[in-house]
Amino acid sequence: MLSNLATRDVETLIHPYTNLDAHRAKGPLVLERGAGVYVYDTEGRPYIEGMAGLWCTALGYSNAELVDAASAQMSRLPFTHLFSGRSHDPAIELAEVLKELMPIPTSKVFFTSSGSEANDTQVKLAWYYNNALGRPRKKKIIGRQRGYHGVTVATASLTGLQANHADWDLPLPGFLHTACPHHYRFAEPGESEEAFSTRLAAELEELILREDPETVAAFIAEPVMGAGGAIVPPRGYFPAIQAVLARYDVRFIADEVICGFGRLGTWFGSEALGMAPQTLSFAKAVTSGYVPLGGITVDEPLYAAMVDQSAKLGTFGHGTTYSGHPVACAVALKAIEIYRRDRIVEGAAEKAPHFQARLAGLAEHDIVGEARGIGLIGGLEIVAHKRSRAQYDPKAGVAARCVAFAQDEGLIVRFLTGDRIAVCPPLIITPDEIDVLFDRLTRALDRTRDWIRAEGLGAA
Numbered sequence: 001m002l003s004n005l006a007t008r009d010v011e012t013l014i015h016p017y018t019n020l021d022a023h024r025a026k027g028p029l030v031l032e033r034g035a036g037v038y039v040y041d042t043e044g045r046p047y048i049e050g051m052a053g054l055w056c057t058a059l060g061y062s063n064a065e066l067v068d069a070a071s072a073q074m075s076r077l078p079f080t081h082l083f084s085g086r087s088h089d090p091a092i093e094l095a096e097v098l099k100e101l102m103p104i105p106t107s108k109v110f111f112t113s114s115g116s117e118a119n120d121t122q123v124k125l126a127w128y129y130n131n132a133l134g135r136p137r138k139k140k141i142i143g144r145q146r147g148y149h150g151v152t153v154a155t156a157s158l159t160g161l162q163a164n165h166a167d168w169d170l171p172l173p174g175f176l177h178t179a180c181p182h183h184y185r186f187a188e189p190g191e192s193e194e195a196f197s198t199r200l201a202a203e204l205e206e207l208i209l210r211e212d213p214e215t216v217a218a219f220i221a222e223p224v225m226g227a228g229g230a231i232v233p234p235r236g237y238f239p240a241i242q243a244v245l246a247r248y249d250v251r252f253i254a255d256e257v258i259c260g261f262g263r264l265g266t267w268f269g270s271e272a273l274g275m276a277p278q279t280l281s282f283a284k285a286v287t288s289g290y291v292p293l294g295g296i297t298v299d300e301p302l303y304a305a306m307v308d309q310s311a312k313l314g315t316f317g318h319g320t321t322y323s324g325h326p327v328a329c330a331v332a333l334k335a336i337e338i339y340r341r342d343r344i345v346e347g348a349a350e351k352a353p354h355f356q357a358r359l360a361g362l363a364e365h366d367i368v369g370e371a372r373g374i375g376l377i378g379g380l381e382i383v384a385h386k387r388s389r390a391q392y393d394p395k396a397g398v399a400a401r402c403v404a405f406a407q408d409e410g411l412i413v414r415f416l417t418g419d420r421i422a423v424c425p426p427l428i429i430t431p432d433e434i435d436v437l438f439d440r441l442t443r444a445l446d447r448t449r450d451w452i453r454a455e456g457l458g459a460a
């Protein structure tokens, strides 16, 4: 029996990334409030938010300073925009602070309201840039299988996941995908991480040559793939990839939407993984998820091209009403002040060995093939046979079942296609709370194993 709120939900809402058919019977989990790393449902039941919402609430759920920053800005100037040269101090100040923090040479910052809009802007600017340089054929963009970059028409095209392409008439022409850097799944028997990286870089080079380098504008990658399964790249991967990109004058876009602002124990994932992109996209933890904000960095050559085009065309014809919303900028400024003052990024790095040790311990579990991670992000891969790495029939929904057991144990984690489970708690989580999180996840895995046995499920 669904509760009153649940019934109203089913009758009125379309939920993103939800099986809309199953939802009609199952109904929603309705959350009411949050405090620290906990969220509470309408019955008052607490759950550890082991996904920081959607990889975003780095500062947890009851940060009064963020609330006050939003409230003060709302009272002072709730809205103005950046169109036609209009400006406001929170946007100017935030752009200055971000320029200081960026791990790559950054001339300017462009704000959006989401990660999708940020990456969509990246695509458009890669095209615009090459038009400005008189290279109208250099337009193709390369993403990776299992990469995730958003849901707009262009960013779903960048994304390398079946659910974002099948029956959506995507990807658009001109969007290509190179191999997924998941060593556990795709390395040859006995292939070292370094050799795997070298092979993937060679495959990327073959793709660029096959397409004609004069037609390839940019390559986009997340430092750690999030929605694709919390996949940490193999050793030497980004240096090998970057050497290929440089050879063919292909711009490198880092999608830091999940990894930015401390997730890997560094301010940006690029710093942890030896990435040297020309530009990066950010969102999510920049405001700790409290209000929507995203953006991209603009390097000097790109900025010069944008200025030339504006002179030629009369305007820079891009931007949304909420690009640089003052309330979002004010909250981001406060969030960054807190990250710095409270050593949140350093704290994440200090807690990471404990988090990763508990995660690695799950690799011993009967149904876990791989437990991988870095910083305060981790992924599990559920398998039917550890040695052959064979998986269960996707229709059995094993990872989804495990996530449901976790919820029953008072833990929110997320299942991803390929029987994967992601863990990505608020960065403020304490060592004791990390233990509670993994104890609950272990019990969920035990219950999943017992359920698999009771159902008599075998490898697909």
Ligand SMILES: Cc1ncc(COP(=O)(O)O)c(C=O)c1O
Residues within 6 Å of the ligand: 054, 113, 114, 115, 116, 117, 119, 148, 149, 150, 151, 222, 226, 227, 255, 256, 257, 258, 283
């Ligand atoms: C790496 C990455 N890029 C882009 C996006 C899209 O961001 P949004 O959902 O804010 O549009 C996401 C969302 O999870 C993401 O994980």
